[in-house]
Amino acid sequence: MKKCPPRLVPSILSADFARLGEQVLEVQQAGADRIHVDVMDGHFVPNLSMGAPVVQSLRRVTRLPLETHLMISNPDHFLEEFAEAGADSFLVHWEGNNNLHRTVQRARALGKRVGVAVNPATPAAVLVDILPDLDQVLVMTVNPGFGHQRFIDTTLEKIRRVRRMIDQINPRCDLEVDGGIDAVTAPRAVDAGANILVSGSAIFGDREGAAAAMHRLRAAVADGSITAD
Numbered sequence: 458m459k460k461c462p463p464r465l466v467p468s469i470l471s472a473d474f475a476r477l478g479e480q481v482l483e484v485q486q487a488g489a490d491r492i493h494v495d496v497m498d499g500h501f502v503p504n505l506s507m508g509a510p511v512v513q514s515l516r517r518v519t520r521l522p523l524e525t526h527l528m529i530s531n532p533d534h535f536l537e538e539f540a541e542a543g544a545d546s547f548l549v550h551w552e553g554n555n556n557l558h559r560t561v562q563r564a565r566a567l568g569k570r571v572g573v574a575v576n577p578a579t580p581a582a583v584l585v586d587i588l589p590d591l592d593q594v595l596v597m598t599v600n601p602g603f604g605h606q607r608f609i610d611t612t613l614e615k616i617r618r619v620r621r622m623i624d625q626i627n628p629r630c631d632l633e634v635d636g637g638i639d640a641v642t643a644p645r646a647v648d649a650g651a652n653i654l655v656s657g658s659a660i661f662g663d664r665e666g667a668a669a670a671m672h673r674l675r676a677a678v679a680d681g682s683i684t685a686d
C-alpha cells in the first residue's frame with residue numbers, strides 16, 4: 458500500500474509575532490496542513506508563550522485548523538476558552554495529569570480533536586489504555602519549552618514503538634513529532650513511523666523564507682523515503 462506523504466505543521470513559536478498573520482498566510486499558501494500553537498505557562502515548562510487571544514486573532518486570518526499544544530499545568534481550566542477562541546484540536550501532556558482520561562473526554566465533549574503528548578523520558582507504554590480514545594499521539598523529540606533545540610536521537614526508537622502500538626490498537630490515529638525537526642531529522646522521524654511533522658525554527662527561521670523551507674523539508678522527506686527503500 459502506498460504511504461501518504463507526511464503532513465507539515467508549522468509551529469508559530471518561531472514566527473515573527475509582529476507579522477504573524479502574514480507568516481501564517483505564507484505557510485498556508487505553501488501547503489501547511491494546520492498551524493501549531495504552543496501554549497506555555499512558565500510552570501509546566503520553564504517558559505511563557507501565548508494564550509487564547511492569539512488563537513482568536515489567527516482564526517480570523519486563516520482557514521487552516523489551529524492545533525493547540527498545551528504545555529500547561531491545568532489544561533482542563535483552559536479548554537473552553539481555547540475552544541471559544543477557535544481552536545480545532547488539543548494536544549495535552551501525559552506528564553503531571555492525574556486525570557488524563559477526563560481531560561481527553563472534556564476536549565472531545567467540546568467537539569475537538571484530541572491528542573496526547575509524551576516527553577522524551579516518558580515511555581511509549583503509558584499510551585496503551587488511552588490510545589483508543591485519541592485522534593493523535595505527539596511524541597516530543599525535544600524537552601518541551603523552547604524552539605530551536607536539537608532533536609533527541611533516542612526518541613526514534615519510541616516513535617517506532619508508538620507506530621506499532623497505533624497500528625495494532627487504533628490505526629486511524631496520527632503520529633506527530635515535535636522538536637528539532639529539519640531537513641535532516643524529518644526523514645528519520647518519518648522512517649520511524651511519524652506521519653505529521655511539527656517544525657518551528659526550520660520553517661520560520663529560514664533565511665530564504667518559510668515557503669522555501671517547507672519545500673525543502675518536503676523534498677528531504679521524499680528523498681529520504683527513496684533511500685530508505
Ligand code: DX5
Nearest residue numbers: 468601602605636637657658
Ligand atoms: C517546543 C514546542 C515546539 C517548538 C518546536 O516546546 O512544543 O512546537 O515550537 O520548535 P523547533 O521546530 O524549532 O524545535
Ligand code: ZN
Nearest residue numbers: 468495526635
Ligand atoms: Zn509544540
